[in-house]
Amino acid sequence: MTLPPHLGIRESHLTIGGIECSSLADRFGTPLYVTDQDRIIAKYRDYHTALGSLYPKVQVLYAAKANGNLAIIKALAREGAGADVFSSGELQLALAAGIPCEKLLFNGSSKSQRDLRLAVEHDIAVSVDSLDELFQLEQVAGSMGRTARIAFRVNPALDVPTHPKIATGLATSKFGIAHNLIPSAYREALGCTHIRPAGIHCHIGSQILDLEPFRKAADVMMRIVADLAGMGIELDFIDLGGGLGIPYRHGTETAPGPAEYAAAVAPIIKKGTESLGIDPELWVEPGRSLVADSTVLLCRVNSVKKAHKNFVNVDAGFNLLVRPVMYNSYHEIVLAHGVNHIPEETYTITGPICETGDILASDRHLPRIKAGDLVAILDTGAYGFSMSSQYNSRPRCAEVLIHDGTPALMRRAETVDDLTATMRTPPWLS
Ligand SMILES: *Cc1c(COP(=O)(O)O)cnc(C)c1O
Numbered sequence: 544m545t546l547p548p549h550l551g552i553r554e555s556h557l558t559i560g561g562i563e564c565s566s567l568a569d570r571f572g573t574p575l576y577v578t579d580q581d582r583i584i585a586k587y588r589d590y591h592t593a594l595g596s597l598y599p600k601v602q603v604l605y606a607a608k609a610n611g612n613l614a615i616i617k618a619l620a621r622e623g624a625g626a627d628v629f630s631s632g633e634l635q636l637a638l639a640a641g642i643p644c645e646k647l648l649f650n651g652s653s654k655s656q657r658d659l660r661l662a663v664e665h666d667i668a669v670s671v672d673s674l675d676e677l678f679q680l681e682q683v684a685g686s687m688g689r690t691a692r693i694a695f696r697v698n699p700a701l702d703v704p705t706h707p708k709i710a711t712g713l714a715t716s717k718f719g720i721a722h723n724l725i726p727s728a729y730r731e732a733l734g735c736t737h738i739r740p741a742g743i744h745c746h747i748g749s750q751i752l753d754l755e756p757f758r759k760a761a762d763v764m765m766r767i768v769a770d771l772a773g774m775g776i777e778l779d780f781i782d783l784g785g786g787l788g789i790p791y792r793h794g795t796e797t798a799p800g801p802a803e804y805a806a807a808v809a810p811i812i813k814k815g816t817e818s819l820g821i822d823p824e825l826w827v828e829p830g831r832s833l834v835a836d837s838t839v840l841l842c843r844v845n846s847v848k849k850a851h852k853n854f855v856n857v858d859a860g861f862n863l864l865v866r867p868v869m870y871n872s873y874h875e876i877v878l879a880h881g882v883n884h885i886p887e888e889t890y891t892i893t894g895p896i897c898e899t900g901d902i903l904a905s906d907r908h909l910p911r912i913k914a915g916d917l918v919a920i921l922d923t924g925a926y927g928f929s930m931s932s933q934y935n936s937r938p939r940c941a942e943v944l945i946h947d948g949t950p951a952l953m954r955r956a957e958t959v960d961d962l963t964a965t966m967r968t969p970p971w972l973s
Pocket residue numbers: 606608609627629650746748749750784785786787828829830831832925
């Protein structure tokens with residue numbers, strides 16, 4: 544198995560950021576998410592450098608939904624990152640992390656009046672998903688005596704090779720406005736009094752390992768930008784969204800990195816904007832490709848059972864990592880204190896949730912495992928903790944961040960008191 548540079552093997556013990564996973568599990572308890580901050584920052588710099596070498600003005604917006612821990616957003620904010628936020632909560636976290644308003648884009652296909660007001664109040668650009676939303680925003684901004692900066696979300700009608708639940712640019716998807724209707728949407732925006740068209744936006748899906756769909760989307764976007772230029776609309780930014788995948792199957796899968804991605808899309812935007820004589824900023828919104836491989840989920844083995852299959856029952860399930868169940872995703876799993884021990888058994892790794900489907904990995908060849916052992920699930924930094932739940936009344940686990948060889952809590956584990964903190968007793972039960 545190939546490991547990214549922040550993971551290592553020391554006398555067959557898995558290390559992250561130079562620290563043995565078993566010592567982290569002993570110190571902080573399990574289950575435990577452990578993230579290497581320096582890995583995330585290195586990826587961010589890769590994006591910024593690669594795009595910046597091919598296009599004069601670049602802004603990398605971190606897609607905060609991939610991993611919403613404030614510490615991670617802060618670390619990226621210090622590097623100069625912006626953020627793509629998809630809810631008022633993410634917006635407020637991004638502001639709390641110190642990301643300036645002009646580096647934020649408020650996305651979403653179903654924003655409330657309160658969401659729109661918050662965006663206008665902070666002068667945050669809004670990705671508008673429908674004409675209905677445009678006219679609501681016009682009203683909200685008008686009532687506040689302000690002007691809202693907008694970008695329409697383009698649906699480029701691209702069939703993207705990924706899991707259907709995360710293909711967002713299909714003609715049939717709930718997201719965006721059909722690309723052929725975009726010029727008329729901007730015409731509507733020009734007719735508004737409290738709206739200023741500031742940019743244009745698309746996002747075609749997630750875990751995309753092929754560069755061709757990104758090229759096609761960039762082409763579609765450039766054609767629209769040319770149409771808009773013809774209408775006299777000059778944009779501040781062209782936002783190509785996120786979606787670059789990572790190789791979850793180590794050794795057998797490969798994925799283009801930020802440099803290859805930049806080489807695929809930036810020249811299309813450069814050529815197009817130069818020929819139009821305009822110089823908008825180029826924005827991208829990576830989530831998964833920034834944070835996914837930075838993190839391991841450490842789980843303790845509760846019991847091992849030989850039944851229909853060889854089950855390894857661990858202390859984390861789809862309450863903490865829903866991807867295998869939701870998207871049928873593959874994550875590498877290793878025995879944390881015997882990474883390169885010889886595989887002797889075929890195991891199915893199951894969680895503690897009362898659902899037959901609570902399976903994290905099926906039929907993996909692993910060294911012999913016994914109760915008390917520690918297993919590490921790799922590449923869990925994106926859509927891991929951020930999609931967790933308290934199902935089965937299981938308090939969520941802690942998260943540790945490592946920087947420069949030092950681990951520290953970035954989220955304490957919840958307790959049963961946290962579960963009940965928001966519950967209220969109706970008067971007839973007290
Ligand atoms: C989720 C999302 C992203 C990030 O997608 P990744 O696949 O994690 O890179 C970017 N932009 C928008 C609008 C999104 O919804």
